[in-house]
Amino acid sequence: MMLQENNPVFPKWWICLLGGTLLVSTFYLPYYLTLAVKPPSEKKNSVLVEKAGVPQTGESLYRAKCAVCHGQLGEGGIGPNLTDNYWLHGNRPEDLLKVIREGVPDQGMAGWANILTLQNIKNIRGFVLNLKSTNPPHAKAPQGKEYPAR
Numbered sequence: 347m348m349l350q351e352n353n354p355v356f357p358k359w360w361i362c363l364l365g366g367t368l369l370v371s372t373f374y375l376p377y378y379l380t381l382a383v384k385p386p387s388e389k390k391n392s393v394l395v396e397k398a399g400v401p402q403t404g405e406s407l408y409r410a411k412c413a414v415c416h417g418q419l420g421e422g423g424i425g426p427n428l429t430d431n432y433w434l435h436g437n438r439p440e441d442l443l444k445v446i447r448e449g450v451p452d453q454g455m456a457g458w459a460n461i462l463t464l465q466n467i468k469n470i471r472g473f474v475l476n477l478k479s480t481n482p483p484h485a486k487a488p489q490g491k492e493y494p495a496r
């Protein structure tokens with residue numbers, strides 16, 4: 347009776363339960379600390395990262411998203427020349443913002459409003475506005491209406 351009180355015998359099922367719990371926690375704890383507690387935006391997903399709004403320069407965004415159609419220097423290609431004074435959709439800063447956000451889907455340019463943050467779109471617009479009168483080589487012929495230089 348005395349012996350039993352100092353060295354209590356735990357039932358087998360209790361020991362198994364304890365062992366099982368310890369076993370699970372050895373694997374779960376490191377997992378929880380390293381992977382599970384990160385917010386979703388930190389997981390690798392480029393769309394999520396872009397949506398989360400990591401600000402990028404207009405130049406790097408232009409080269410990555412626009413140069414394929416408008417040329418590395420804005421000289422034009424599939425899309426119009428962005429360095430001259432001729433514009434199809436207007437040359438005011440708000441005209442450019444609208445075209446970049448909404449695109450011209452039936453003419454082959456998709457909108458970027460659902461892909462890039464407003465801030466990043468404004469960064470690109472700033473870069474495009476600075477292309478004005480840079481006279482790149484191989485410039486595409488003017489399209490649209492001529493606007494007085496701003």
Ligand code: HEC
Pocket residue numbers: 408411412413414415416424425426428432433434435436442445446450453454455456458470471474489490
């Ligand atoms: C898949 C090709 C393509 C991509 C990519 C593209 N564009 Fe365009 N873009 C066009 C075409 C084609 C037009 C002319 C639409 C028309 O004829 O009305 C255009 C028109 C424009 C205009 C208006 C030009 C004018 O004369 O009024 C601007 C500004 C412009 N794009 C900026 C951008 C920017 C900034 C990006 C990158 C975020 C971009 N585009 C990406 C094809 C593209």
